[in-house]
Amino acid sequence: MANVKIIGLHKKYGAFDAVRGIDLDISDGEFTVLVGPSGCGKSTLLRTIAGLEEASDGTIEIGGEVVNEFRPRDRDVAMVFQDYALYPHMNVAGNIGFGLKARKMPKHEIDQRVMDAARMLGITKLLDRYPRQLSGGQRQRVAIGRAIVRSPRIFLFDEPLSNLDAQLRDEMRGEIKRLHQQIATTMIYVTHDQIEAMTLADRIVLMRDGIIEQQGAPLDLFERPASTFVAGFLGSPKMSFLPGKLLRGENGDAVTLKQTSIPIPAGRTLIDAEDGQAVLLGLRPEHVTRARDAGPEAGHVRYDATIALIQPTGSRSYATFSLDGTPVMAELQAHDVSRPGEQIQIDINMKRASIFDRESERAL
Incomplete structure (x- = not known):
């Protein structure tokens, strides 16, 4: 096992800077997930750690040793690719043990x-x-087995589940997490799927345009996103953003939309926010629920909503309504609403809402 330390890493392809000055410190035994949209640089970063791409600038340390000049085979890392890359003429045992045989192990x-x-x-x-006699999930297990037998210092996974159907992806996510708990080896995992990132990671590194937008524990990024990009990328269904203005007063602050003023709970500190500042109010579906009691509890705001769209999922329903002209999605229990056009009271949990500066799109 080993830690990974990346300092000022750049990877350029001609004039294009695919990875732009990345600094990242991954602890020994940590499961780190690099996530982000296509083209954000996450796979390039992983391949540079593996030695399959040469760093244009910066240093990569594995176990305290700078490995920039090391060949891939000398970095003592094992990589699992999206393509299983199994030898069709070898059986499963032969495929798993091939790397060890090439190293002339007894x-x-x-x-x-x-x-x-x-x-x-x-x-x-x-x-x-x-x-040819294996299912997709079985082939992926063989590819992972081929990496395990090497007992490397680090495991690298490059979107290993993207070729599997939804049910197999769910199953293999559990297998990979269980594997990490068993062997406790440092793992770096690349995916564009935010569900994989949230369920697998000890730490998420969310990338955008070759830089790190935010990193931290999954729930930290989900509950305290640093920008609208982070807030919109993590979460399904995604967060709703409502444009408004921040009003600061002696009796408390509020976000004023076109016609509706929504008070901000007492005790919430907005750093460097000014009166009248243009903001975006971010609400996740689970922050918006059907009213149950005679009055809203502290930190909640009640609103009379007309349901425009219902998306039932079985255990719950997602209902869309308009709040001052902006579509907002609420997470309701399965039978809370029966048809579009129904009018219900909903409660907005402002204690968990996010507020962003509209110009910079950074959290306040």
């Missing part, structure tokens, strides 16, 4: 490591099969 040790990895991944009954 056969009895190879067999033991292959069997240990197969037990860990639940594929001992598949060792004699060939890749």
